[in-house]
Every structure is written in C-alpha cells, then in structure tokens.
Amino acid sequence: MKFTDLNLPEQVLKGIADTGFTDCTPIQEKALPPALLGKDVAGQAQTGTGKTAAFLISLFTRLLNQEKAGTEHHPRALILAPTRELVVQIEKDAQALGKYTGFNIQAIYGGVDYMKQKNALKEGVDIVIGTPGRLIDYLKQKVYSLKNIEALVIDEADRMFDMGFIADLRFILRRLPPFDARQNLMFSATLNQRVMELAYEFMNVPEKVAVTPEQMTAERVEQVLYHVARKEKFPLLLGLLRKKGMDRTMIFVNTKREAEYLYDRLNANEFPARVISGDVEQRKRMRILEDFKNGKLPIMIATDVASRGLHIDGVSHVINYDLPQDAEDYVHRIGRTARAGAEGKAISLADEDGAFHIEDIHEYIKEKIPVEWAEDELFVHDYKRTKPRPKPESKPAAKPKGRNHGKSGGKAPARTVEKPVETVAVEGEAVKKKRRRRPKRKKPAGEGGQEPNAEG
Template sequence: MKFSELPLPEPLQNGLADAGFVDCTPIQERTLPISLSGKDVAGQAQTGTGKTAAFLVTLFTRLLKDSPPEGTHHPRALILAPTRELVVQIEQDAQLLGRQCGLTIQAIYGGVDYMKQRDALREGADVIIGTPGRLIDYLKQKVYSLKQIEMLVIDEADRMFDMGFIADLRFILRRLPPFDKRQNLMFSATLNQRVMELAYEFMNMPEKVSVTPEKMTAENVEQVIYHASRKEKFPLLLGLLRRDGMERTMIFINTKREGEYLHDRLNANGFPCRLISGDVDQKKRLRILEQFKSGELPILIATDVASRGLHIDGVTHVVNYDLPQDCEDYVHRIGRTARAGAQGKAISLADEDGALYLEAIEEYIKAKIPCEWAEDELFVTDFKRVARPKRAPLPSRGKEARPERGKTSSRQKRTPSGKGSETAAAAAPRQQPATSQGAGADEAAPAKKRRRRRKTKPSGEGQEQQPAPEAATTE
C-alpha cells in the first residue's frame, strides 16, 4: 500500500512526499485503515518498523479535519514517551511530516530550560510530546489544561512500566476527557498483560494489531557472538574495530562506570568516541547525538537509554560490549542498525557474566546467535593502558565511628590478646572481685576473666554450687 492511496489531507500528503515516504510498512498498512476511521488501536511491532509515522499520520489527519474550538490555546493532542531521546526523535519526525499542516508542536522533557518550555506552553501548542514527569509538573501549576485533548498516543508502553512511570501515566490519563470523547493509540514492542490492562482501562475498545514476524530481530541484521574473558574483551574489541573498519558504530554497555572506562581506553588508542548515559546533562546528550548523526563522531558508547526510539541513519555496526540482562533490550539494541531496509551487523561479546544471559536471549528471539571463535591475531595486546575511574567516596560516618566514652571499640573486643586489651586489663583494679566490676572493665579485660575462671575455688558452699572444671582438677 502507498500513502497516496490513503484519504489524507493535502498538506499531510505533501509533507510525506517531501520526507520521501512512499510505501507503507507492514505496521502502517495494517494500522492506518483502522485508525483513520476513528477507532482506537493497540499496535505491536518490532523496533524500526515505522510505528512513529503510523500514529503521526493519524494524529495530523484528525486535527486537520476537525476545526479547533474558538478562543482556546490548550493542546488538542498528547503524545507520551518514556525517554527524553525518544521525545526529541518524535518531535523531529512530527516537524518533518507536519511542516505544511500549520500546527504548533511542542516537546516537553527534563534537563533543558524550564522557563522556556513553560512559556511555550502558556503561548499555546496544538500537539504536546513529552515525558510524564515534567508534564505533571506543569499540569499541577496549571500552565496548560488537558480538557480539550482529542488524540492520545502512548509510545513504548512496555518501557513505561519498566521505568516505573505507570503511576505518573495514570495520573495524566485520569485528567483527560472521557475515553469515548477522544481517540487513543498505543504502540509497544510487546503487548503483555500489564500493557493490555492499561489499554482496556483507558481506551475505547481498542483493536489489537500485531505485526511480529517469526524472527524477533530485523532480517537485515547479521548477528555474531564471540566468547571472551573479561580481560580479553577490550583487546578483542580493538581487533574488531581495526579489522572491520566500522564507520558508524554504537557500543552498548550495562553500567555508566564501565562506559567511562571504555571511553577513556578507546580514545587513548586512537578511536574517538563519546559516552551518553542517564547522568549526562541533557544538552550534552543531544549535542553528542547530533555529532554522531552527522558523521562527525564515528563511535558512540551508550547505556540502554539510547536503545529505544532513536532513528540514526547509517549505523553500520552495533556492539554489545556487555550482553544485556533483559532479553528484550537485546532486540532494541541491535535494532539501531539495519533500519529502513539497510544492512547492518550486530557483534556481541560474552564474558563470564554475559554468558549467563545468552540462553534467555536466544530463547526470546527464537534463534541461535552464530558463534565465531577469534584467532590469536585478532587480539590487540600492544594497546595503551589507562587507569580505571575511581569509585565515588563513601560518606563519612563522622561521630558515629567513634566509640562511646567508657567503652572500648569493637576492634579491641575482637583482639583479647592485643595491646589494647592488655592495657585495659592493667588499668583495672586487681583486688576487685569479678562480680563487682563495671561493664567497661568487664569488656576491657576478657583475658583476665578467663584466667580467673580456670582457677579452682576454695572448698565450701561456693564449690558445691559451682564446681571447678576438669582441667583445673587434673592440674
């Protein structure tokens, strides 16, 4: 099916033609006839199949056909996404497809100018694309209203649950007009039970559309895995970079600290790269992504914050330096390459820890990842070494670390034959019986107490009540 065959407004048709959209993808072909008729849709498709264009085409068509209420500046459409990068990506696609529609599009997300976004909302926007957190912040300040929303889109709904946004999502949805007064679209890579419960609660009898092929991963992605120890992974990565000449490569890691260490080592060995993670400032993250998209930056190291929703043309290689703990993240990671029919290669390095996740990944994608064994020549041993980033210092315990007055420290308690215990024993009065000593002296001289217990007590009532141990009688 072609976009020209669909009953779309002329400004939208022109925007699609300018963007080079001619043929519909499978998810677009199955979704658009239903959504353009005004029905709710819950769509499932793997990453990189054109879900964004599917709901943008429906959204623009509905807003252009229905004239807005007079004298209002409140938004008419709301698009919710889990990550800032995905919000930015959706906004760019919306500006591209809707450039001739005359609609105001505003992105709302954290990490950028707070007052600037608030002023933009006050001036009015037809379409809002945002993350739940900052949208709720402005909503509580009554900067904008959701009472006139005609179209709701939830993108990457399963990720909303994974990132803990479900409470915020429900807070927003409960402030929208009734579900039968608006059109609702929800798209996700997986439509599990939690996602469908959300759909049935806040949508108007949605039709479920699933475009999931037998292979969970894109067909044009060449997958390969190398088994290497933790110490061998970096020499092997250098060998692969030198052998394959990876023009535009994304390297995924599991932790920020490992990413910083890999970033320093690659730059020290002549491979320019940058790192993006959840702790990097938003403006810096966007600047790094722009450098990578333009080709100025050949290698991008990223945590899973960049594994979903980012459409970057020309990514030739994806390297899983750390295999993901979540099998779904593997599909999203390698989906950054081989997009829009292009070819790509996904290389995974499985160390002692990563091998534990391999079985679940292969079971999820319903395929065995081809394994290759690296020759000794592929490992680079003459690389420059750098120091591992230091861990953040632990907070000082302050006064809590000091023992209370009159009591010895735990170290003195654990070493009864040490110098501290001997000093405390010498300081205690020798003629004072054990029953009359205070708690401090009793704890400070455990060795002396044991010596007194070994002695045989004199005959009498005390001896009958507490007989001496056998070791004392044998002496």
C-alpha cells in the same frame, strides 16, 4: 500499500513526500486503515519499522479533518514517551511530516529550557510531545489544560512500566476527556499483559495489530556472538574496530563505570568516542547525539538509556560489549541499526558473566545467535593502557546500625561530623558554645558578672 492509496489530506501527503517515503511498512499497512477511521489502535512491531510515522500520520489526519473545539488555545493532541531522547526524536519526525499542516508542535522534557517550554505552553500549542514528569509539573501549575485533548498517543508503553512511570501516566490519563471522546493510539515493541490491561482501562475497545510477533529482531540485522574471556574483550574490540570498517558504531555497556573505562581506552588508542548515560547532563547528551548523527563522531558508547527511540541513519554496527541482563534490551539495542529497511550488523561479546544471559536472550528472540570464533590475529595486544579511574568515595553513614551500637553509640557520628564544622567554619562560636555548656554542668557561674549558683 502506498501512502497515496490512503485517504490522506494533501498537507500530510506533501510531508510524506518530502521525507522520501512512498510505500507503507507492514505495521503502517495494518495500523493506518483502522486509525484513519477513528478507531483506537494498540500496535506491536519490532523497533525501527515505522511505528512513529504511523501514529503521526493518523494524528495529523484527525486534527485536520476535525474542527477545533472551543476558542482557548490548549493542546489538541498529546504524545507521551518514556525518555527525553525519544521525545526529541518524535518531535523531529513530527516537524518533518507535519511541515505543511500548520500545527504548532512543542516538546516538553526535563533537563533543559524550563522557562522556554513553560512560555511556549502558555502561548498555546496544538500538539504536545513529552515525558510524564515535566508535563505533570506544568499541569499542576495550571500552565496548560488537557480538557481539549482530541487524540492521545502512548509510545513505548512497556518501557513506562519498566521505568516506574505508570503512576505518573495514570495521573495524566485521569485528567483527559473521557476515553470515548478522544482517539487513543498505543505503539510499542512489546504489548505484554500489563500494557494491555492499561489499554483496556483507558482506551475505547482498541483494535490490536501486530507484525511478525514471532520474530523479535529486525530482519536485516546480521547477528554474531563471540565467546571471549573478560581480559580479552578489549583487545578483540580493538581488532573489530580496526578491521571491520565500522564508520558509525554504537557500543552498549551495562554500567556507567564500564562506559568510562571504554571511553578512556578507546580515545587513548585513537578511536574518538563519547559516552551517553543517565548521569550525562541533558544538553551535553544532545550535543553528543547530534555529532554522532552528523558523522563527526564515529563511536558512541551508551548504557541502555540510548537503547530505545533513537533513530540515527547509517548506524553500521551495534556492539554489545556487555550482554544485557534483560533479554528485551537486546532487541532494542540491536534495533539501533538496520532501521527503515537498511542493513546492519550486531556483534555481541560474551565473557564469563555475560554467558549466563545467552539462554534467556535466545528464548526471548526465539532464535539462536550465530557463534563465530575469533582468530588470533583479530586480537590487538599492543594497545595503550590507561590507569583506571579512582572509585567514587563512599558516603559516610548517617547513623551506625547493629546490635553493638546502643544509644550512646548512635550519637557518636553526629558529634564527629559537627565538631570540625564548628571549629573550622566558625571557630569562635564553637568556643562560645563550650563555655555556655560548662556553667550548667560543672563550673560555678561567675563569669560575665552573674551571681554564683548555690550547690548542695
């Protein structure tokens, strides 16, 4: 099916033409016809198959064909996503596809531009794309209203549950117009029981569409698994990077500490890399992503904060330096390559710990990852070593617990913490406090001209 076969407004068709799309992807071919008729849709398809374009085209068409209700400039459509990176990506796609629609589109997410986003909402926007947290913040301040919402989109709904956003999501949904007074669209890589319960609660008899649910991974991703000892993982990684011609590579790890370890060693061995993790400040994250998208940065190391929602053209390879502990994350990680019909390769390194997760991954993706055995010449052992970063200091416990600590033992840490603060910061006050306490307990008063206390 071609987009020109659908009954789309001219403004939307021009935006689609500018992006270079001509034929519908399978999920678009199934989801667009009912959505364009105004029906609620719950769509399932693996990552990178065009879900974002499907709900944006439906949303633009509805808003263009339906006259705006009321005179107040409150948002007409709301798109909810679980991560900041996904919000930014959706806004970018929306600006491209909606270039000729005349709609004012605003992204709302934490970490940047608090007052700028707040002022934009006050001035009035047509379409809001945001994460639940900051949207609720502005909503409680009455910066904007949800009473005029004509269309709702929930993207990656399963991730909303995984990240603990379901309470925030329900808070927002309960402040929208009745479910039968708006169109509701839900798209995700997985539509499990929890997600469908949410759909039946807040959607108007949604039509469920799915594309190849029996195949969890994208077709054009070539997968390979190497079994390797922990101490040999980095030498093998260097060999792969040197000999495979990986122009734009994403390397996934499970922890921030592992990401820092790889960052130090790769840069020391002349492989420029940067790290994306939950602890990286938002503005810095966006700069790193922009450099990676523009080709200035060849390697990006990431935790699972970057495993969903990022559409980066030309990612040639995804490397699972650590196999994910959650099988579903494997699908989302390797989905960063081979997007929109392109080809890519996903390489996984299974060490002694990672091997325990292979069976769960095979069961989830309903296929076995082909195994290759690395030749000896693929390992690089003449690399530069780096000193490990010192472990962060552990915070002292506020109060010791245990059967050996009675009431008096519980007070000791408070005295230990307070004494140096008083002595160093305001030493004079500390001395005065001691002098004030003494008359009450031991010394007869007589200092400062006071009458002595009678004793006995």
